[in-house]
Amino acid sequence: MQGSGVRSLMSCLVDVDLAVCDVDDGYAAAIGRARDDVIGCHLPDLIHADDRAAFSERLRALCIDGRGFSTTVRLAGDATRRVWLTHHVSLLQLGSWRRVSMTVAYEDVPPVDDERRVLKRAAERILGKRRLRERYLGSAVVGEPAFDLLLELFVQEAEGRAVYTTSAAVASGAPLTTALRQIAMLVESGLVRRLPDPIDRRRVIVQLTPDGMRTMTDYLAATQRV
Structure with a gap:
């Protein structure tokens, strides 16, 4: 439904190599895959090619300096698709255990020029x-x-x-x-x-x-x- 704004919140967890460790069913549904198929994927591969490089660089920088960020990126898929995911990203660390945690908003937004x-x-x-x-x-x-x-x-x-x-x-x-x-x-x-x-x-x-x-x-x- 176009113009409806934020519809739900989801979650995704990736390791420092940007491989997906866990997602909820909502995130998997937004991507258009089964949850088990998403786990293990390289997260940037799920993002539209236009946004992939910048998103990957910010994720790698987060893993080094721990500074969280928010960004809206388009999903990979059909060129006519008008769905974006807003990722609110932070670094979780307990001793040597580190994961990138994302709270994700699934949005229908007008395409930016x-x-x-x-x-x-x-x-x-x-x-x-x-x-x-x-x-x-x-x-x-x-x-x-x-x-x-x-x-x-x-x-x-x-x-x-x-x-x-x-x-x-x-x-x-x-x-x-x-x-x-x-x-x-x-x-x-x-x-x-x-x-x-x-x-x-x-x-x-x-x-x-x-x-x-x-x-x-x-x-x-x-x-x-x-």
Whole structure:
């Protein structure tokens, strides 16, 4: 049913090699397979080819730095299929035991235009690579929290999700006080704005301004030509 929004929540568990360890029946049904057939599959193989590389990079970065993320990706299958899964991804660790846990929302959403999806994937790839750079080189070498924040806002807005101040601070990868200063700097520069949540006015939404969206769109488009 088109336009109905989120319909149910499901779960999926994969190992650090991205092989599926366990799924519930709802996730298997969304993929269009029996549950036993999904277990053991390489998770990225179940994702549409257009989204597979960026999704895989973010999963690999998570296994290294433990930083969770959310992303909406299209299922592999018929080119006319209009079903996406939103994965809220985190790393579970107990001693040497590690698994990637995903709470998954099965959604019917309008297809994003091709150019916007290309730019969203570009932003996700940059985020994944920056997480790996930080892991191997250290934040003092590659730490650019304002840029990380702009990338994260672009990705989340492309997927239609609101980003709140605390989430934005976490996305920047900087200590809270530093992150808040970076947000204030971006607001002053005109790239980012703060808006009250229309449902809970105690919370503040952080989003790109029209100028910020144009700037990031132009930048990401330029990266595709390099």
